[in-house]
Amino acid sequence: MRIYVTSVLVDDQAKALAFYTETLGFVKKNDIPLGEASWLTVVSPDDPDGTELLLEPDGHPAAKPFKAALVADGIPLTSFAVDDVDAEYERLRALGVRFTQPPTAMGPTTTAVFDDTCGNLIQIVHVAAA
Amino acid sequence: MGDVFKALADPTRRTILDELADRDDQTLFEICGRLAMKHQLASTRQAVSQHLDVLEAAGLIDVRREGRYKFHSLNRRPLEHIADRWLERS
Secondary structure: OOOOEEEEEEOOHHHHHHHHHHHOOOEEEEEEEEOOEEEEEEEOOOOOOOOEEEEEEOOOOOHHHHHHHHHHOOOOOEEEEOOOHHHHHHHHHHOOOOEEEEEEEEOOEEEEEEEOOOOOEEEEEEEOOO | OOOHHHHHOOHHHHHHHHHHHHOOOEOHHHHHHHHHHHHOOOOOHHHHHHHHHHHHHOOOEEEEEEOOEEEEEEOOHHHHHHHHHHOOOO
């Protein structure tokens, strides 16, 4: 068994695709129409055959209160690895991305948290080389 | 207004204030992360939330809502009152 896909619950798939590709820099992998929505996934250009991120509609009635409660407490829905959190923070801020936590070192780990504009907070992380 | 001294009597609450002195506008998630990663304090999120309520009641932190986010900042004013009370010499 292996993990091939993980998901974020988004309020609008077209908006999510634009943010996750144009702003974050992922690339579209699958876009398969399934009724009202699509099986819409993106991958990292650094790892095109790696784990896909499913931009999944948040239409279930439980999804929106769940997302709102996480955002209110600053809790990211998921976490992406970057080479340099500080550099990524500057790059994304210049593109207008709103951060709820600027880069913060906690031991060897540096993290930051931003708003994905689709109802979620996302953490970016790097671990300093030993 | 809660009791400032009671709020300060707890070591975890003092550590929360230490971390808030580092930077304003921290989310509950960030405060929990700092306690766990920097101080090995494995308090539950609910416990930290209750500590924040006590600190807010004592006027030691300000809670600010901005859109869908909620941020916590240190408020030094009650501590300045303590200094004024015993450290001011005229």
